[in-house]
Amino acid sequence: MLTAFARAFKTPDLRKKLLFTLGIIVLFRLGAHVPVPGIDYSNVQQCMDEAKSQQGLFGLVNMFSGGALLQITIFALGIMPYITASIILQLLTVVIPRLEALKKEGQSGQAKITQYTRYLTVALAILQGTGLVATARSGSLFQNCQVGDQIVPDQSIFVTITMVITMTAGTAVVMWLGELITDRGIGNGMSILMFISIAAGFPGALWAIRQQGKIMDGWLEFSLVIVCGLAMVALVVFVEQAQRRIPVQYAKRMIGRRSYGGTSTYIPLKVNQAGVIPVIFASSLLYIPALIAQFSGSDAEWAVWIENNFVTGDHPVYIVTYFLLIVFFAFFYVAISFNPEEVADNMKKYGGFIPGIRAGRPTAEYLSYVLNRITWPGSLYLGLIALVPTVALVTLNANQNFPFGGTSILIIVGVGLETVKQIESQLQQRHYEGFLR
Known part of the structure; x- marks a missing residue:
């Protein structure tokens, strides 16, 4: 497997695609830590420390954003609006004849459907961003946090609109980065960004399990979770x-x-x-x-x-x-x-x-x-x-x-397998052995 990695980076065009993909991933993770203007970041961090194990109703969206949602960053909404828009368009294709006809037109029709997906993504980002800002202003974003109602000190209309526009623009940038990976990198860009968002929460979640453990200072629970995780990955x-x-x-x-x-x-x-x-x-x-x-x-x-x-x-x-x-x-x-x-x-x-x-x-x-x-x-x-x-x-x-378990392991294993297969196919085109035999 290490030999296959070495051959992948020795091939000029494949190396360029891999490095480009890694660069986009770095930009994506940097954006997930830039706070939205109008947020008291110290209060957000205090609430995060007080409620690490409680993410309430926003757990799923926070997982898809790589933890950026609860930190209220510019990429707080992450890839979730695009996922929702894609699913909605896929379902509407069955019931709306116009979309079904576009689907049968081939590449030109698919380009139209992709454009509709982008418009719907922006609309959903505005809706979700407004809901997130309203929740942050009301103080109910974090459960049992003493400074939860002080996350947004200035609750004027101008600051609220600025926050919504910033998060909507962040979603549009995430969508653009995903399309750049698809066009010039390796694998499906949206899937890879989703993979990175979920994988970013793994170290913290595993360490939290060790800290909450009671047997052998938590190391027994930690080891048990690792073994169960490997078995889960093999099953998936x-x-x-x-x-x-x-x-x-x-x-x-x-x-x-x-x-x-x-x-x-x-x-x-x-x-x-x-x-x-x-x-x-x-x-x-x-x-x-x-x-x-x-x-x-x-x-x-x-x-x-x-x-x-x-x-x-x-x-x-x-x-x-x-x-x-x-x-x-x-x-x-x-x-x-x-x-x-x-x-x-x-x-x-x-x-x-x-x-x-x-x-x-x-x-x-x-x-x-x-x-x-x-x-x-x-x-x-x-x-x-x-x-x-x-x-x-x-x-x-x-x-x-x-x-x-749940959505995270299914997405990580699925995206990982598809990405490895794409790299392997490009290696085999150049008469190299791939990762899988």
């Missing part, structure tokens, strides 16, 4: 790479005196076809009622029930609801992202067929049958992985940012 890699390969045979065709076709290939159906999207959907959906209850300021029975069952994240009602939502969204996302009828029609058009299955409708029914069967273990796997931080919160008394 195994399932993420698992796929059902459906064989496809193409009939021979005579064009003039030449014979075309007659090749064999396969359709790879992944066990986790939906990726990490169901976990993000379920987390966002459960985030809404807790947010409404918090900002309503009401002592009504419904608000108290929501606060008791959904805010802490370790209540049985929350755990069961979270698990069922992940399973539901896994089937839902697979249904909208993979169309068996369209795949069957394309196979029939080019003379392809599955051995033993008639072309057309029987092929679509067979693909649906196989897809439903492999989605069940994939959805249950997602639900169990997502509940690992909750189990750690109860058993190890760890903080809510338990690193090895």
Whole structure:
């Protein structure tokens, strides 16, 4: 593996891409520590020290921003508005004919959809930035912080608008940096920035577990978490790479005196076809009622029930609801992202067929049958992985940012595998051995 790294940096164009990507990552992490104008940074740091294990309702967004959200920096919103906008556009493609037509137009249509995603990202950044500033002004951003209401000393309209504009511009810069990595670096830029944001919180979360441990000064809990983390990574890699390969045979065709076709290939159906999207959907959906209850300021029975069952994240009602939502969204996302009828029609058009299955409708029914069967273990796997931080919160008394589990481990392993594969493919183009054998 070290030899493969050395060969990657010895290749001029690949070395240039790797160094460019590393440079963008450095800029991204620097921006995550530049505070927004109008913030009393000393009070923010005091609240961060008092509530390291309590991130309330903003835990998910704070994880995607690499901890920049609770520090209220210029990159506080991070990549989350772009992720949300991409998911919304992907869902709207199914229900809006205009977007579906653009998707079928190829590269030009995809460029249009990308432009719409940018506009929606800016709109969501304005909305989320306004909500964050309002929360910081009200003093409810940090729980049980003595100076929580003094984070924004000047609460004038001008300062508020300046803060919102700064954070929106920061989101636009993050989006631009991600696109620069995609165009001139290695891998998908947005995915890599997401990877870096999540990985930046790993050392702090692991050290917090050691400090909170009670056996052997916390080193036993720390070692146990490391071992469990390695096992989790191995499990995620195994399932993420698992796929059902459906064989496809193409009939021979005579064009003039030449014979075309007659090749064999396969359709790879992944066990986790939906990726990490169901976990993000379920987390966002459960985030809404807790947010409404918090900002309503009401002592009504419904608000108290929501606060008791959904805010802490370790209540049985929350755990069961979270698990069922992940399973539901896994089937839902697979249904909208993979169309068996369209795949069957394309196979029939080019003379392809599955051995033993008639072309057309029987092929679509067979693909649906196989897809439903492999989605069940994939959805249950997602639900169990997502509940690992909750189990750690109860058993190890760890903080809510338990690193090895949930959305974080799925994204880190997935992005890491894809990036390594891209570097490996470029090495193999130059007749070098890659990272994987």
